[in-house]
Amino acid sequence: MAGTNPLIRDRDVDFQLYEVHDAEQLCKLPHFAEHTREIFDLWLRSAAKLAREQFYPAFKPMDEKGAELIDGRIKSPEGMAELFDAAVDLGLITAARPESVGGSQLPLTVSVVGYLYLMAGNSGAVGYPLLTAGAAHLIESFGSEALKATFMKRMYAGEWVGTMSLTEPGAGSGLGDITSTATPIEGREAEGAHHIRGSKIFISGGDLDFRDNIVHLTLARRPGDPPGVKGISLFAVPRLRPSAGLEDPSNEDAGEGEIAVEFNDVHTSQLIHKIGWKGLPSLGLSYGEADDCVGWIVGEPCRGLSYMFQMMNEARILVGANGTATASAAYHQSVDYARERKQGRSLDPRQKTKEPIPIIEHPDVKRMLLRQKAIVEASMCLVMTASRYNDVAEHGANEGDRKRARMILDILTPITKTFPAERGFESTSLALQIHGGYGYSSEYLPELWFREQRLNSIHEGTTTIQGLDLLGRKVVANMGQSLMVLMEEIRADIEVARKDGVDEALCEAVKIEVARVGGLTQVLGQRGMSGDVLGMMAHSHDYLCLFSNFIVAWQWLRMAGAASRGLTEAHDPDSEAFYRAKLEAARYWIRTELPDNARLAELCESNEDSYLKVPDSAW
Amino acid sequence: MTKILVTVKRIPDPDENLKFANGGLDLSSVKWVPNAFDEYAVETALRLAEDVGSKKTKHAEIIVLSICPAKQRQHMTQFLAMGGDRGVIVDANDADYDTAAIAKMIAKVAQDEGVDMVITGKLSQDNEGNQVGQRVAALLGWPQACFAAEVDWDQGSNSLKVAREVDDGVETKQVPLPALVTVDLRVVLPTSVRNGINPADHKFTDGPRLASLRGITMAKRKKVKTVTPADLGVESAGGEKTTTINKPAARAAGQMVGSVEELVEKLATEAKVL
Numbered sequence: 001m002a003g004t005n006p007l008i009r010d011r012d013v014d015f016q017l018y019e020v021h022d023a024e025q026l027c028k029l030p031h032f033a034e035h036t037r038e039i040f041d042l043w044l045r046s047a048a049k050l051a052r053e054q055f056y057p058a059f060k061p062m063d064e065k066g067a068e069l070i071d072g073r074i075k076s077p078e079g080m081a082e083l084f085d086a087a088v089d090l091g092l093i094t095a096a097r098p099e100s101v102g103g104s105q106l107p108l109t110v111s112v113v114g115y116l117y118l119m120a121g122n123s124g125a126v127g128y129p130l131l132t133a134g135a136a137h138l139i140e141s142f143g144s145e146a147l148k149a150t151f152m153k154r155m156y157a158g159e160w161v162g163t164m165s166l167t168e169p170g171a172g173s174g175l176g177d178i179t180s181t182a183t184p185i186e187g188r189e190a191e192g193a194h195h196i197r198g199s200k201i202f203i204s205g206g207d208l209d210f211r212d213n214i215v216h217l218t219l220a221r222r223p224g225d226p227p228g229v230k231g232i233s234l235f236a237v238p239r240l241r242p243s244a245g246l247e248d249p250s251n252e253d254a255g256e257g258e259i260a261v262e263f264n265d266v267h268t269s270q271l272i273h274k275i276g277w278k279g280l281p282s283l284g285l286s287y288g289e290a291d292d293c294v295g296w297i298v299g300e301p302c303r304g305l306s307y308m309f310q311m312m313n314e315a316r317i318l319v320g321a322n323g324t325a326t327a328s329a330a331y332h333q334s335v336d337y338a339r340e341r342k343q344g345r346s347l348d349p350r351q352k353t354k355e356p357i358p359i360i361e362h363p364d365v366k367r368m369l370l371r372q373k374a375i376v377e378a379s380m381c382l383v384m385t386a387s388r389y390n391d392v393a394e395h396g397a398n399e400g401d402r403k404r405a406r407m408i409l410d411i412l413t414p415i416t417k418t419f420p421a422e423r424g425f426e427s428t429s430l431a432l433q434i435h436g437g438y439g440y441s442s443e444y445l446p447e448l449w450f451r452e453q454r455l456n457s458i459h460e461g462t463t464t465i466q467g468l469d470l471l472g473r474k475v476v477a478n479m480g481q482s483l484m485v486l487m488e489e490i491r492a493d494i495e496v497a498r499k500d501g502v503d504e505a506l507c508e509a510v511k512i513e514v515a516r517v518g519g520l521t522q523v524l525g526q527r528g529m530s531g532d533v534l535g536m537m538a539h540s541h542d543y544l545c546l547f548s549n550f551i552v553a554w555q556w557l558r559m560a561g562a563a564s565r566g567l568t569e570a571h572d573p574d575s576e577a578f579y580r581a582k583l584e585a586a587r588y589w590i591r592t593e594l595p596d597n598a599r600l601a602e603l604c605e606s607n608e609d610s611y612l613k614v615p616d617s618a619w
Numbered sequence: 620m621t622k623i624l625v626t627v628k629r630i631p632d633p634d635e636n637l638k639f640a641n642g643g644l645d646l647s648s649v650k651w652v653p654n655a656f657d658e659y660a661v662e663t664a665l666r667l668a669e670d671v672g673s674k675k676t677k678h679a680e681i682i683v684l685s686i687c688p689a690k691q692r693q694h695m696t697q698f699l700a701m702g703g704d705r706g707v708i709v710d711a712n713d714a715d716y717d718t719a720a721i722a723k724m725i726a727k728v729a730q731d732e733g734v735d736m737v738i739t740g741k742l743s744q745d746n747e748g749n750q751v752g753q754r755v756a757a758l759l760g761w762p763q764a765c766f767a768a769e770v771d772w773d774q775g776s777n778s779l780k781v782a783r784e785v786d787d788g789v790e791t792k793q794v795p796l797p798a799l800v801t802v803d804l805r806v807v808l809p810t811s812v813r814n815g816i817n818p819a820d821h822k823f824t825d826g827p828r829l830a831s832l833r834g835i836t837m838a839k840r841k842k843v844k845t846v847t848p849a850d851l852g853v854e855s856a857g858g859e860k861t862t863t864i865n866k867p868a869a870r871a872a873g874q875m876v877g878s879v880e881e882l883v884e885k886l887a888t889e890a891k892v893l
Binding site for chain 2: 010034036038039043045046049050053082085086089090091094095104106571572574575
């Protein structure tokens with residue numbers, strides 16, 4: 001199956017990194033000073049190679065035979081062990097982590113591209129390294145030195161893996177309602193040891209057969225702590241616990257080599273049958289059935305959810321990366337198919353041949369391809385924009401830069417999570433459509449990408465949650481201050497695009513949206529302030545769609561600017577075609593998709609309330 | 620410690636279409652990539668040097684040699700990132716020198732460094748010359764084992780047993796060190812290279828290893844010596860000359876014929892091949 005699908009096109013990566021996002025500029029920040037373009041390029045070449053030669057060939061076989069639950073343990077799909085080893089060797093887990101914890105301090109702007117390649121090859125297989133990195137990062141940020149020595153070091157080394165263990169059967173999006181408990185163990189208060197009891201569900205990668213130990217970063221409530229989100233604490237709960245307790249971090253070789261472990265009463269209770277991502281099993285876990293499950297508190301009590309939220313920006317950017325990657329692989333496959341598949345005759349009277357023509361020559365197929373291209377490349381640009389703000393928010397030259405970047409990132413995060421997932425699903429659906437009847441058959445890959453992509457609208461906060469987050473928390477709650485900073489940035493970019501020679505009509509169209517989004521936000525904000533919160537939030541989804549269309553138009557304007565600059569220096573037909581296609585995709589988005597914002601704004605403003613008025617009994 | 624010299628070259632990406640201009644190749648916008656057979660050569664050297672039981676023990680020092688413009692050395696960084704210990708760059712445009720001149724430079728570096736083995740790819744994918752390895756062995760007066768599919772290093776008898784890909788199968792040859800080996804595709808299968816220290820059934824990962832992020836950042840700190848062709852006693856580019864390189868003529872459209880008779884007629888009168 002290792003065909004010619006590039007998954008992510010290298011030329012697009014270069015364009016994004018160096019012509020749109022100026023990744024080399026990041027090397028001027030002290031935190032990234034050791035890096036150079038050569039390092040970025042060499043590492044990404046390794047990632048692309050790994051994706052194309054190992055992750056992608058394993059994709060369909062893993063879908064056909066995923067993980068199995070046998071006698072209470074997970075048997076991982078064939079090949080998963082090798083892929084995990086390869087991802088660890090590549091340096092994926094610690095790519096963006098600081099040198100002080102054994103990382104390479106790569107900007108997220110670059111490491112996210114490594115993820116893009118691998119996700120486009122095989123989403124599920126990337127799950128284990130990605131979740132391990134996230135779980136270890138939580139311990140790095142908030143855990144004690146003993147937790148870091150015992151768990152984090154081994155997870156960053158890829159010796160143990162990790163999960164995020166949040167959801168319960170009765171508490172998914174509403175985490176305030178979790179019922180898992182953590183009871184302090186008498187005499188072991190100093191090390192933060194608790195007895196954990198409870199059940200979790202939908203725990204991705206919650207068990208495996210290619211590593212002995214797995215550390216679940218688990219949310220639970222201590223006795224006496226307040227109900228709701230304010231009483232939730234975070235615990236590190238391993239499947240196998242160190243027999244002698246946590247390691248002493250003052251020992252030089254703490255966290256290295258083998259240590260004695262024993263079973264920690266964590267059970268795999270259920271393997272959920274699902275429609276995609278079969279390389280990464282989604283499990284039910286049960287803790288403390290024999291009252292012998294020990295978890296160590298991470299950070300302060302009752303701060304569990306806020307710790308999780310601090311990790312959320314990055315996690316949500318990576319879901320956006322996944323939506324982008326899946327849609328990208330499907331797009332390239334449909335281009336390839338449309339060039340080869342011959343059906344129908346040309347409508348062009350100048351075309352003399354009476355033979356069937358490749359379907360790529362039919363205008364409506366071109367329309368579907370350009371829509372995919374516009375969605376895929378804008379998604380990629382958006383993911384990298386958010387990653388770059390994340391890099392500056394964490395490592396910017398001064399507090400002013402960092403704060404500004406953080407404010408913009410906060411607003412961009414729900415959009416970066418949602419747009420590649422929602423529109424990426426439409427894009428993947430178009431790839432299936434272009435394949436016709438073959439697309440609907442499981443012989444071909446588009447239906448598989450279609451199933452895989454569907455998850456991205458659900459995990460790490462559903463689209464509904466992202467809509468509420470954007471309008472309620474990110475825009476209105478801070479009185480539109482973050483929005484103002486973002487708008488300044490966009491207005492400045494419109495001027496840059498003008499100077500680069502981008503079509504005036506396109507620049508103007510985006511400028512009109514700046515005013516529209518600003519005006520609409522004021523109307524909704526005032527509605528909320530006056531006490532009508534339901535009225536403000538009833539169209540949170542439409543607001544999210546409108547905002548996303550606008551942000552994506554901004555991305556296309558930036559790409560159009562870079563393409564215009566590139567065109568002036570391009571002296572071979574391939575480069576010229578590359579840049580011209582970017583300009584057409586920008587025009588497509590702004591002329592064809594962006595006008596939908598007038599309708600969406602009208603729905604929000606008029607507070608169209610048909611769905612609120614349907615009598616409950618009539619659903 | 621045993622020293623292994625591995626030669627490496629950068630080539631225009633073979634997956635991209637060639638561009639032609641002014642009777643030659645237009646290389647102004649090509650993407651340069653390492654020659655795949657050189658990746659196999661470095662992988663072979665790494666497997667010979669490695670002790671899989673102890674990361675700290677190594678059985679050979681690996682010197683990576685490339686003839687390339689000194690500033691265009693990304694491929695060198697990649698090979699050092701894979702695990703090469705240090706590099707030597709001959710600062711020159713390799714395309715300006717013929718294979719005889721290139722071979723002289725390599726042989727001189729091998730002598731100056733006092734290496735025990737030279738490992739090269741069997742050929743470079745751009746012009747597929749398949750000459751350099753053999754020429755270097757001749758200049759050094761060393762035994763050669765070309766197109767290696769398997770390599771066994773017997774450290775006791777200081778020799779290599781090499782299984783070579785030949786037209787009618789595989790031929791096994793024993794060569795005393797110092798020697799030169801050129802490697803073929805199958806040398807990177809999981810059990811193709813043995814150094815007598817690692818368990819005979821040890822399985823390496825299939826294919827040449829990737830440059831890891833850690834390897835790449837470490838590679839930036841490894842020593843790379845730069846010399847010129849003149850330093851190596853090579854003053855002339857050699858006697859080979861390329862006159863022109865042109866794209867093959869496009870194939871003309873075919874004709875449909877109505878009968879065998881018509882076909883024979885056309886072959887005889889139009890194509891004049893009968």
